[in-house]
Amino acid sequence: MCAMVVIADIDKHFGNFQALSKVSLEIEQGEVLCIIGPSGSGKSTLLRCINQLERIDAGAIWIEDELVGFRQEGNRLYELTEPQIARQRLASGMVFQRFNLFAHMTVLENIIEGPVVVQKRPKSAVVPEALALLDQVGLRDKRDAYPSELSGGQQQRIAIARALAMKPKLMLFDEPTSALDPELVSDVLNVMRDLARSGMTMVVVTHELGFAREVAHRVVFMDQGRIVESGPPQQLLSHPTEKRTQDFIAAVLS
Amino acid sequence: MVKPESGAGVAAGKYSIAHLTHQPRRHYGRWLAATLIVIALAMIVKAFAQGQIAWPVVGQFFTAPAIISGLWNTILMTICAMALGLVLGVIFAIMIMSPNPVLKYVAVFYIWFFRGTPLLLQLLLWFNLALIFPTLGIPGLFEMRTVDFMTPFMATLLGLGINQGAYTAEVVRGGILSVDNGQIEAAKVIGMTRLTMLRRIILPQAMRVIIPPVGNEVISMVKLTSVASVIQYSEILRNAQAVYYANNRVMELLIVSAIWYLVVVTVLSIGQHLLEKYYSRSEGRRGAKRVQAAAAEGA
Numbered sequence A: 001m002c003a004m005v006v007i008a009d010i011d012k013h014f015g016n017f018q019a020l021s022k023v024s025l026e027i028e029q030g031e032v033l034c035i036i037g038p039s040g041s042g043k044s045t046l047l048r049c050i051n052q053l054e055r056i057d058a059g060a061i062w063i064e065d066e067l068v069g070f071r072q073e074g075n076r077l078y079e080l081t082e083p084q085i086a087r088q089r090l091a092s093g094m095v096f097q098r099f100n101l102f103a104h105m106t107v108l109e110n111i112i113e114g115p116v117v118v119q120k121r122p123k124s125a126v127v128p129e130a131l132a133l134l135d136q137v138g139l140r141d142k143r144d145a146y147p148s149e150l151s152g153g154q155q156q157r158i159a160i161a162r163a164l165a166m167k168p169k170l171m172l173f174d175e176p177t178s179a180l181d182p183e184l185v186s187d188v189l190n191v192m193r194d195l196a197r198s199g200m201t202m203v204v205v206t207h208e209l210g211f212a213r214e215v216a217h218r219v220v221f222m223d224q225g226r227i228v229e230s231g232p233p234q235q236l237l238s239h240p241t242e243k244r245t246q247d248f249i250a251a252v253l254s
Numbered sequence B: 001m002v003k004p005e006s007g008a009g010v011a012a013g014k015y016s017i018a019h020l021t022h023q024p025r026r027h028y029g030r031w032l033a034a035t036l037i038v039i040a041l042a043m044i045v046k047a048f049a050q051g052q053i054a055w056p057v058v059g060q061f062f063t064a065p066a067i068i069s070g071l072w073n074t075i076l077m078t079i080c081a082m083a084l085g086l087v088l089g090v091i092f093a094i095m096i097m098s099p100n101p102v103l104k105y106v107a108v109f110y111i112w113f114f115r116g117t118p119l120l121l122q123l124l125l126w127f128n129l130a131l132i133f134p135t136l137g138i139p140g141l142f143e144m145r146t147v148d149f150m151t152p153f154m155a156t157l158l159g160l161g162i163n164q165g166a167y168t169a170e171v172v173r174g175g176i177l178s179v180d181n182g183q184i185e186a187a188k189v190i191g192m193t194r195l196t197m198l199r200r201i202i203l204p205q206a207m208r209v210i211i212p213p214v215g216n217e218v219i220s221m222v223k224l225t226s227v228a229s230v231i232q233y234s235e236i237l238r239n240a241q242a243v244y245y246a247n248n249r250v251m252e253l254l255i256v257s258a259i260w261y262l263v264v265v266t267v268l269s270i271g272q273h274l275l276e277k278y279y280s281r282s283e284g285r286r287g288a289k290r291v292q293a294a295a296a297e298g299a
C-alpha cells in the first residue's frame, strides 16, 4: 500500500530566495506527523505547497496517488486550471496560526459555508453535522456568536470544526497554538489529540514539543528549507543525531 | 516639606479650605457665540417671514403634478444611475486589480477619463452622440438611429452612471484591499474559486468600508441629477423651472424643490445609517460599543 501523501524533491523559491530545497516526505494514512524547526525554515511553506496555496517550482506532490496541481502529458507537467486546483484543495483541511474565521459570519455560518456553498450539499444535512462538530470541540453554545466575540482558543477550535466539516482526507495545522494565550493552548491541543486518536491523518507544524512527544508518530526537523532529520518522537526529541536539531531542541526547552 | 496628615490635623492652616464649594469656570465665549447666532437666526427667519414669498403658493405647488412627476424622475434617475455606477465600479475595481495588463490599463484609462472631465461635458457628449455616430448597433444584427436611442433619460443615465462608476471603482478597490489576506486564504482552502470568494467573502467584508462613501455618493447623486436639466431631462428642478417660467413664482418653486430634495436626502441618510449598522453587526459587542463611542464623540 502506498502513502497517502508523497512529496518528491520539491523546490520553492520566493524571488531569488529558496524557501524549500529538494524536500521529500511521505505521510501514511492515519499518521500524525509533527514538523519542528526554527522560524523561517520553510515549515509553513511546505504545508502551503501541500494544499497549493503556494505553487511548487520543481518536484511533485501526490495525494492519494493523484498528482497535485499538474497534469502529466508526455514528459511535461501542465498546470491545472483554477477550478481544478480548487477541487483538489478539498482533499486537505487547513488550520492557520491566526484562525482566519470569516469575520462577517456567525460560528455556524462559518462551519456550513464550505459544505453548502462549495460542495453544494443540502443545508438540512449539513447543519446537524455542524452541530455535532461543535459538540466535538465543546462549543455548541457559541453557534450564533461572531468570531470577534470569541477568545482565541475558541476561535481556533471553531476553525478546526470548519475544516473538518469539509470531510478532508488529511488535516494541516500551521502553528495552531502560537497565537494563543498560554492558558488557552490546552483546549486546542485537546481537540487535536482527540482528532489524532480518531485516526485522522495530520501534519502539524508546532513548537509544542510535549504535544509532539505524546501524539506524533513521527517528528520532522527542518532548517533552511531542508529536512534535516526525522524519526519517532522519543528518538528525535530526546536523542537527535544532528547538531542543529540538538541546538534547536535545547533552545526551545530552555 | 511636611506632608499634612489625614484627619483632624488637615483642617488647620492653609489646608483648612478643603471643605469649600467648587465653582466651575464660566464659559463667557460660548455664551457670546450662542447669543450672536440666535440673533442672526432670528433676523433670517424674520426676513423670510416678511420677504416677498407667497407661502400659500409654496403649499399649493408642493404636490402639483409637474413637481411630483419631476420628483419621481429624480428618484428614478438616482436609483438607475447609482445601480449602473455600482456595477461598473465593481467591474472596474476588479479589472484594475487584475494581473492582466490589458484589463488593468483599460480600467486605469476609464477612471482617468471620467474623473478628469466635467460631468456636464460628459452629459453633453452622450446627448450629442448622434453627431458622430448617426446609427448604433451591431452590424448585421440590429441597428437603430442614435437620436431615437439617446433620449434625455438614456443620455443622463449613461452620463451619471458611467461617471459614478469611475468614482465607485476607487471606493470598491479600497474596500477590497481592506479585506485581510487571511480571509482569502481561508476561503481558498475550503475550495472556493475566485468568483465564489468574491461573492461570499470579499465583497460582504468590503461592504463595511464601501457603504459609508457610497452612501454619501447616493446623496450627491440625488442633487447631481439636477444637472440633467440642461439636456431636457424632466427632473424636479427642470419641472419647477418650467412652472415658474409660466407663473413667475421663482422663489416659491425653488423653495418647493429645495424642500423635496431635503426630504429625499433625509430619508436616504436614515437608510444609510441602518445599512452601516447592518454591515458592522459582526463586530460583535465590542464593535457595537466602539461604534457607540465614536458616535458619542462625533455628537
Ligand SMILES: Nc1ncnc2c1ncn2[C@@H]1O[C@H](COP(=O)(O)OP(=O)(O)O)[C@@H](O)[C@H]1O
Pocket (backbone or CB within 6 Å): A014, A017, A019, A037, A038, A039, A040, A041, A042, A043, A044, A045, A046
Ligand atoms: N510570500 C513570500 N514572499 C517572500 N518570501 C517568503 C514568502 N513566504 C515565506 N517567505 C520566506 O520563506 C522562508 C520560509 O518561510 P516559512 O515557510 O513561513 O517559515 P516557517 O513557517 O518555518 O517560519 C522565510 O525566510 C520567509 O521569509
Ligand SMILES: [Mg+2]
Pocket (backbone or CB within 6 Å): A043, A044, A045, A174, A175
Ligand atoms: Mg510559519
